[in-house]
Amino acid sequence: MNQSKRSAALVAAKAHLSSAGYELDADGELANGELERATASLLEKFRPFGCFDVLCQLFGGMRSNNRFGLGVYLTAREFSKPTTPSAIPYGFLLNLAVQLPPSTQLPEDPKTAWREAIEFAVALAAILDIQPRSQFWNVNVGPTQLGALLGRCALFDHVFTLRQWPWEITLPVISEFFSAFPLDRMPQQLGWDLEDAFRLCEAIGHFSGLDPNIITKSALLTAGAHRESFDRIINFFAHDISIVNKDYDSPLASSQANLMFKPLIAIQPDTFFLPAASTSGPAFYEALMAAIRPLVNRNEIDDLQGTGTERVFARLINDAGLPIVAANAKYNMGTNADGECDLILADERHIVFLECKAKALTRASMSGSEGAALTDFSLGIIKAHAQALQHERVLRQNGTIVFSDGNTSLKFNGQEITRIALTLLDHGALHDRTLLFLIYETLLRSRASGAGDDKSEEIASKINQALLKIQTESLEIGISEREQAFFTSSASAASLSAYLQGVSDLDHFVHRIRCPMSYASGNQMFDLYFGLNSKVIR
Structure with a gap:
């Protein structure tokens, strides 16, 4: 992170809030209760506009600045300017604005009132110190820092981005x-x-x-x-x-x-x-x-969420014209070699294992909770990757997977194997392929610990089961950790639908979802949209 940019942003935010009468504690942070008081003041600054006009301004501004594409608003971490300014907290403002009546009488000087309200909102979000100031925000993360990184990612996405799909x-x-x-x-x-x-x-x-x-x-x-x-x-x-x-x-x-x-x-x-x-x-x-x-x-809900999520992704893939060679396909090929493949795509060049999870990003993660973010990431995306890694290991070791229906098999003829973890709802930066690539080796050396109470110990145990699974499969698969990470990706229903738009064949799809190009935005739709526009992604 660029410390000078970070320091300048924090100094500006603190000065803005201090001059407005908000108390800072000895550490330079808002004193107890001041964040809530400042939020209430911000709500009053927007009240003369009403919810309708506030959202018209926010969404209209994004559209006019080319921040709408692929059916969604492209809210993300951005580093395009030499002096990266603090960003507008769109997610926070949407959640705040809907508390207002739809419309009221505009203030006498609406331009000035709007500018002052946005400046106050920017300062209020900046003082949280969760906005990265450099494209290298996800580099050099050790095991003890992993939970904090994921918590900051989820909190940033709640404050600055939107939960959406086309x-x-x-x-x-x-x-x-x-x-x-x-x-x-x-x-x-x-x-x-x-x-x-x-x-x-x-x-x-x-x-x-x-x-x-x-x-x-x-x-x-x-x-x-x-x-x-x-x-x-x-x-x-x-x-x-x-x-x-x-x-x-x-x-x-x-x-x-x-x-x-x-x-x-x-x-x-x-x-x-x-x-x-x-x-x-x-x-x-x-x-x-x-x-x-x-x-x-509860069992019916679990079944609905599991099979329903698989049906959704099968529909999106079929609508794009890519043939699914196996779905919900079980196999048992000996010790440590039984499993179920959710979806498989294959041709003479590629084999793609897609593992689907219904787990949503919880509101606890969105609040920045390190434990909740690590739990959601592990039991959703990492668990899916571990399952796909097992399928790849069994295929490489045996040369084929014979499925339990007796009619279907998958042969390995030297194709590139790609593993994709799919979740129905967007997990924000936790879906980002670059983030996963950079923390992959850390994941293979991490272990969660509870706080001593039964609930946290149970959660830690579940996280460790997911981590142990991917660690074990990683050791047995016979390819380097870097290679494993390179052939790994994740997606939500929103981003998968975007990756599939206009693809000509499986190779085209794999190129898109595995493209190493990144704006370090933490937003797959942002990277895809501008990658397509710049012709880096085809």
């Missing part, structure tokens, strides 16, 4: 994910069914071209929402304006941010606010999942 994939994702859910349970207990939810999703999609947007009930009905079930279903997908994020009182309060769990906000009877289409896609999935969860037991 709206266009929302209906394919939810229709595939929930396709095996027993339909008879929903009408009786909820008063609506999956078809009603899909029709509501399609109706919202008619208004996804403008961020933000205000939509009436009559407009949604005209667009195809089911009239008979509308009043029964809408509360599952629309926040009450008095409740949404009402306890979100600082950028560290991600555990109190509930905006991400429903796509709409009910601002008046039969009138709804759509903050942004890209953030509302994952929220629609979350809302539907929350509605269904009470109707089934």
